[in-house]
Amino acid sequence: TMLPMCEFVLDIHSGGKTLEFLPFAAYHELDDKSQQQACEAATLAFAAPYYLSLVEIDAAGMYDTQAESMGKVFVSTELGGGGTSSPYTAGAARRGVHNFLVHAGILDAKPIQPGTASIKLDMQQDNAYVFSQHNGLLEPCVSLGDRVQKGDIIARVYTTERTGNKPVEYLAESEGIILGRHFPSLIKIGDFMNIIARVVQQ
Structure with missing residues (x-):
């Protein structure tokens, strides 16, 4: 090679x-x-x-x-x-x-x-990666480049199996900038949802 x-x-x-x-x-x-x-x-x-x-x-x-x-x-x-x-x-x-x-x-x-x-x-923090724990329809609540604080809502997942259920909210576990995101509207358990990176130097 x-x-x-x-x-x-x-x-x-x-x-x-x-x-x-x-x-x-x-x-x-x-x-x-x-x-x-x-x-x-x-x-x-x-x-x-x-x-x-x-x-x-x-x-x-x-x-x-x-x-x-x-x-x-x-x-x-x-x-x-x-x-x-x-x-x-x-x-x-x-x-x-x-x-x-x-x-x-x-x-x-x-x-x-x-x-x-x-x-x-x-992105050395342990919780830089956010993974989906549910199957369903993904509603992004933040965009690439947005700054988030710990506890901010970054996404909601709606089940596609039945109507009337409340969505599951995903919260940022650290502060930083949204570096990456899941692109399709449907998401599955274990899928990558977001990366949160810390800004070191501008």
């Missing part, structure tokens, strides 16, 4: 059809801190609107984990979602790939500076 031959790895995602994210670039916490610093520097060079140290739900067997175990400089992204693109997310991807290649020494050019500086987020 190509992985053993490379030094830098850029893994671009955009939420697929079922998730939607604020456009961000990310690196992981690693045991090798010099490798982590190199990954963070490449993440900053990508210059996405947001960046963070990403906590995975389950890192075992992931492409990310394999690349990092081989000592590669690895950057992951989520640039939108819902099976769509926009001028904003496409522009972030185009600029980011250009800047990543410049940072890696592959492209002999100047970095493209974004209009605003990247906002640093953190």
Whole structure:
């Protein structure tokens, strides 16, 4: 495969059809801190609107984990979602790939500076991920980028099995910014509902 031959790895995602994210670039916490610093520097060079140290739900067997175990400089992204693109997310991807290649020494050019500086987020808190505990129709009560406080209502789930039942309310368990959300209107038990990240630096 190509992985053993490379030094830098850029893994671009955009939420697929079922998730939607604020456009961000990310690196992981690693045991090798010099490798982590190199990954963070490449993440900053990508210059996405947001960046963070990403906590995975389950890192075992992931492409990310394999690349990092081989000592590669690895950057992951989520640039939108819902099976769509926009001028904003496409522009972030185009600029980011250009800047990543410049940072890696592959492209002999100047970095493209974004209009605003990247906002640093953190999701090290245990309750950053919110998962659905019910099947039903999802009513989002917050949008991507909204700031929430602990106890705020972030979503309601209505059962589709019978009428007249009150919806189940989901509350934010921490304060922060809504980084990601479930995209379809129907949701199932165990589905990802939201990510709440803490704003570290603007």
